[in-house]
Amino acid sequence: MIVYLARRILLAISVLLATIVLVFGLFFTGPAKDAVAYQLCGTHCTNARVKTINQGLGLNEPVVKQFGDYVKGIVVGRDITNNGSFVGHCDAPCLGWSYIQQESATTMIKQALPVTLAIVFGSAVIFIPGGLILGVLSGRTRGSPLDRIIVGVSQVIGNVPYYAVALIFNLYLIFDWHILPGTQYVPLTQNAGKWFIGFLGIWIIYGLFNSTYYVRFVRAFMINTLSADYVRTARSKGISERRVVWVHALRATFAPYLTLIGLDIGTSLSGAIFTEQIFGVQGLGLLAIRSLGQSDLPVISATVLVGAAFIVVANLIVDLLYVVVDPTVKLS
Amino acid sequence: MTSTLAGSGSPAPARRPPLDPNAPVILTVEDLKVQFPTEDGLVNAVSGVSYELRAGQTLAIVGESGSGKSVSSMAIMGLHDPKRSRISGSILLDGQELVGAPQKTFQRIRSTTAAMIFQDPQSSLHPLKKVGPQIAEAYLAHHKVSKQVAAKRAVEMLDRVGVPNPDRRAKQYPFEFSGGMRQRAMIALGLVNDPKLLIADEPTTALDVTVQAQILDLMNDLQREFGSAIIMITHDLAVVAEIADFVLVMYAGRSVEHGTAQEVLANPRNPYTWGLLSSVPSLTADVGTELHPIPGNPPSLLNLPEGCSFRPRCGFSDRVPGDRCAAELPEFRQVPGEPGRMTRCHLEDPAAIFADEVAPTLE
Numbered sequence: 001m002i003v004y005l006a007r008r009i010l011l012a013i014s015v016l017l018a019t020i021v022l023v024f025g026l027f028f029t030g031p032a033k034d035a036v037a038y039q040l041c042g043t044h045c046t047n048a049r050v051k052t053i054n055q056g057l058g059l060n061e062p063v064v065k066q067f068g069d070y071v072k073g074i075v076v077g078r079d080i081t082n083n084g085s086f087v088g089h090c091d092a093p094c095l096g097w098s099y100i101q102q103e104s105a106t107t108m109i110k111q112a113l114p115v116t117l118a119i120v121f122g123s124a125v126i127f128i129p130g131g132l133i134l135g136v137l138s139g140r141t142r143g144s145p146l147d148r149i150i151v152g153v154s155q156v157i158g159n160v161p162y163y164a165v166a167l168i169f170n171l172y173l174i175f176d177w178h179i180l181p182g183t184q185y186v187p188l189t190q191n192a193g194k195w196f197i198g199f200l201g202i203w204i205i206y207g208l209f210n211s212t213y214y215v216r217f218v219r220a221f222m223i224n225t226l227s228a229d230y231v232r233t234a235r236s237k238g239i240s241e242r243r244v245v246w247v248h249a250l251r252a253t254f255a256p257y258l259t260l261i262g263l264d265i266g267t268s269l270s271g272a273i274f275t276e277q278i279f280g281v282q283g284l285g286l287l288a289i290r291s292l293g294q295s296d297l298p299v300i301s302a303t304v305l306v307g308a309a310f311i312v313v314a315n316l317i318v319d320l321l322y323v324v325v326d327p328t329v330k331l332s
Numbered sequence: 333m334t335s336t337l338a339g340s341g342s343p344a345p346a347r348r349p350p351l352d353p354n355a356p357v358i359l360t361v362e363d364l365k366v367q368f369p370t371e372d373g374l375v376n377a378v379s380g381v382s383y384e385l386r387a388g389q390t391l392a393i394v395g396e397s398g399s400g401k402s403v404s405s406m407a408i409m410g411l412h413d414p415k416r417s418r419i420s421g422s423i424l425l426d427g428q429e430l431v432g433a434p435q436k437t438f439q440r441i442r443s444t445t446a447a448m449i450f451q452d453p454q455s456s457l458h459p460l461k462k463v464g465p466q467i468a469e470a471y472l473a474h475h476k477v478s479k480q481v482a483a484k485r486a487v488e489m490l491d492r493v494g495v496p497n498p499d500r501r502a503k504q505y506p507f508e509f510s511g512g513m514r515q516r517a518m519i520a521l522g523l524v525n526d527p528k529l530l531i532a533d534e535p536t537t538a539l540d541v542t543v544q545a546q547i548l549d550l551m552n553d554l555q556r557e558f559g560s561a562i563i564m565i566t567h568d569l570a571v572v573a574e575i576a577d578f579v580l581v582m583y584a585g586r587s588v589e590h591g592t593a594q595e596v597l598a599n600p601r602n603p604y605t606w607g608l609l610s611s612v613p614s615l616t617a618d619v620g621t622e623l624h625p626i627p628g629n630p631p632s633l634l635n636l637p638e639g640c641s642f643r644p645r646c647g648f649s650d651r652v653p654g655d656r657c658a659a660e661l662p663e664f665r666q667v668p669g670e671p672g673r674m675t676r677c678h679l680e681d682p683a684a685i686f687a688d689e690v691a692p693t694l695e
Contacts, residue, residue, distance in 0.1 A: 230455060230456055230458040230459065232450070233450060233456045233458070234469075235411060235442070236409055236448045237521070238442035238443040251458070251461065255460075325460075327460060
């Protein structure tokens, strides 16, 4: 078990390292490498001016030295200089320096991250059990009115683009009818109650929308499982039908459900652009979009790196949990 | 096993204790019908099965795939979804009528009065639950005891069915068991509540031949110890010779022949049974001896042919005067002059036809 754990963690770390190399290569050695200079020199930019700026920022140094600085920044932090004069200090882990915002990309991500984390994990509290429970109910009563309602509603909601659903939801339930409180971001440390109320609407719509997908997955899986031989065996023991469904059949759904949810959460953590835009909270998604609009290369690369890290970590957690959920997984 | 069966015509069932004709009747099935409504129409999976089974006796139900052997037995356990099946006739299990009984009744009798062992032990045990608790769960469902007591009972049962190191094995998962050990665990699960009737649905089909014999021996031993009645569903006539007291042959959802195992295997009275025996390979026959498969295929259960279901494949229907085989479904009736033998056939003297024409080809 410990060997397995160590190997999985080592693997995750090496994937992260490879991602760092890839992100650096993509953004700082490719055709995009002059983006920062163009951004700083404004209109009527000449090649000579770009060259001067790059020289000042140290962006014309050999790639290996630049990469060394980049990695050093991630590990211990670094000073940012322009033409030898001090611009600012980028604390470790320094994922880049935004010359436009005069700020470390890490700081910007740190500000946006609590919003994204709250959106994803808060709604997960709704969609993880929601998808499971509705999916089981629907699957075990296949063909019944209940099943038809659950499948019908989840099909209708799930097949409309999310931004439309979220927009309509926001417009009617929050603005027009005041059924749910308005959404805003108040830091948890500042006022937990306002934080909760501010996110409530987001959690409900994001959670419900995501459930529609998981409901259909769990339903299909349940229908399959309920006709499995071992479910028939369970039934032939004389235990209650409730126990057959919620203990025996559901047990088999855990492993695949966990994989699906884990990987989805990993992906979602790189930012929920539509949610943040529609409900007016600033998370990683809006940060990435704004940086893209400004061609703020160091920040874009930082959000890519953070997104990749979330996926790697989610994968790692899923793999480790799998060992607990599915005893047939071999630890080697 | 196979050689005694098809080779000599005198396949005395091995190692069976003498029958007690006064043992109490455990199960009476009468004119059982099971239908499944589908989009294509009504599937007549079972269209008339009758038999009786006494304590300590073993009945083998034999037939091709789709002959209704499993479906009729699962009806005893109430394992057909009531919304997707129609069941009629009568199943009297230990004095209780089960056709039309509510799920609560089935929950009570499952595992205690009737238990079932399934074909593939690989898929019939929950892959993600430990073996011991799977057995203990059945005991807990019917006894007001602590989990520890039930767990101990599970270990005892594993020990009883010949699983070595039962203490350790109980804490393992099914994937850590071999096929034979898994089937032993299934049998332990089946017997944990000491049921009066054990239904075994092709329990050896998925197993190695050497393991098959072990499992059959085990079932014979356990029956002597527990005194259960056993229904053995199989298409393997060697299994029948090994374990059965009585044989019920099924075709297209109907019982077509019934009698003691010895009589049915040695002197079958129904052309379908003759066909079954002719298609069994013999170890004593010369190399190159041809097998005689039954020509054609079983009829569609969606629309059974008029008259005898076996007629389209039967080589003897021209011996019946008129067109009776095509027009009239034969009754399941006693063979003239042979009490205890039942057959569903219009032939006047099947004994003579078998002796003169069929038996010689079985040599």
